[in-house]
Amino acid sequence: MKHDETERSSHVRLPDAYVDISTGAEGPRHDPYSYREYTLIREAGDTIVLHEGLGVWFSLNGNIAARLTEDQCVKAFEGYLGCTIKAFRKALMKLSERCRHCGGRDLYEVDGFPGETYLMCRVCDKVLTSSMNWGAVY
Numbered sequence: 001m002k003h004d005e006t007e008r009s010s011h012v013r014l015p016d017a018y019v020d021i022s023t024g025a026e027g028p029r030h031d032p033y034s035y036r037e038y039t040l041i042r043e044a045g046d047t048i049v050l051h052e053g054l055g056v057w058f059s060l061n062g063n064i065a066a067r068l069t070e071d072q073c074v075k076a077f078e079g080y081l082g083c084t085i086k087a088f089r090k091a092l093m094k095l096s097e098r099c100r101h102c103g104g105r106d107l108y109e110v111d112g113f114p115g116e117t118y119l120m121c122r123v124c125d126k127v128l129t130s131s132m133n134w135g136a137v138y
Contacts, residue, residue, distance in 0.1 A: 018040075020041070
């Protein structure tokens with residue numbers, strides 16, 4: 001039985017596209033592996049996916065590039081993205097250090113229901129993001 005659960009997803013808007021980053025678990029339930037998947041959707045209609053998990057693969061408009069090595073998959077995606085994955089992750093970290101509503105830097109976490117955590121801004125008191133730890137629920 002294949003285990004495939006998306007645990008977290010975030011969206012980043014770029015000038016001519018947006019990137020959806022999802023993480024989760026794949027593989028059998030008794031031995032799950034984590035994965036990260038970047039989906040770049042361009043205004044021109046192209047959908048480019050880089051999947052890093054049990055295997056690394058690249059797809060363009062639903063067609064998986066079967067003959068590419070892992071490094072070639074990453075390089076192909078970076079070519080469409082316009083920067084390296086490492087630089088993109090670093091930029092995301094910088095963005096997440098500020099409130100998107102007021103620009104404040106004083107962020108803190110608040111626990112909600114069991115397993116639920118909210119990232120809040122002390123300046124404007126708005127919720128920036130939430131996450132769910134299903135392991136804390138069961």
